[in-house]
Amino acid sequence: MLPVRRLLLLPLLLVLSLTACAERQKDASAESANTDGFPVELRPEGAPAITLEERPERIVSLSPATTETLYAVGAGDQVVAVDEMSTVPEEAPRTQMSGLNPDPEQLAGYDPDLVIVDSDTDGKLTEALDKAGIQTLVLPAPQTLESMYAQFELIGEATGHAEEGADLARRTREEIDKLVADVGDAGEGLDYYHELDPSYYTVTSATFIGQVYDLFGLTNIADQGDPSAHGGYPQLSAERILEADPDLIFLADTICCGQDADSVAERPGWGTLSAVQNGHVIELDDDIASRWTPRIVDFVRAVSDAVAQAA
Structure with missing residues (x-):
């Protein structure tokens, strides 16, 4: 009976082995998806460069334009709070926070690993958040369409959605070029x-x-x-x-x-x-x-x- 029992167990052991292997591959793929492209150095136009060691999983946006772009590149699930003026998209986690006069303590309450603002002229916000272990990415208003396209790409890189950011920039450019050419x-x-x-x-x-x-x-x-x-x-x-x-x-x-x-x-x-x-x-x-x-x-x-x- 023992040889027969062993033969009956072989298919079950094979299935368990294949399942475990698939799970390991799935976990490895997920880990790779979260770490691909990181660390990444970001050099926004007109603002200090920063390096992100890992993909940010808790992002606070205090810029309505950036909020829209975060969702457009597929990083909406990483956004935990936005400022009071970020009305688009509707599902963004809107708060009473001000993008004009941000409060570091209020920001820290959302436990972010990245805060995005469009201005920090005196560097005090960045300094305060840095002491709390929170990185700040300053993205000033672009002065040209080319700068806007570059910012789309940068937001993609910053959030682990580099391909989506590049694609958004390309599609936006093409649509605008066509509208201009049509007239x-x-x-x-x-x-x-x-x-x-x-x-x-x-x-x-x-x-x-x-x-x-x-x-x-x-x-x-x-x-x-x-x-x-x-x-x-x-x-x-x-x-x-x-x-x-x-x-x-x-x-x-x-x-x-x-x-x-x-x-x-x-x-x-x-x-x-x-x-x-x-x-x-x-x-x-x-x-x-x-x-x-x-x-x-x-x-x-x-x-x-x-x-x-x-x-």
């Missing part, structure tokens, strides 16, 4: 006014937003010979805008301030503007028109459509 030179000879709020604060072509309009060959009425004046964010007068009579008016104050084509037409004298009379007042989503995220494509599409209609 060709239709924007040449057209000028525009981009409104940040009803008190006529605007942008020049020296800003990130202005460079989007530059892609279409549009002329900015706010440049006035020096696009860099006032940091690229001057306040115009109603008289200056009426005198310029822009072909296109883009409203980036629809959510914050309730502005739309009708309210613009009701302003004293604005009903005579070409953009108003021709129906070329474009209502933008404030967030999309001000954040360097993958949704920038929606902003570019709105400009592309407006240019095509006005040509």
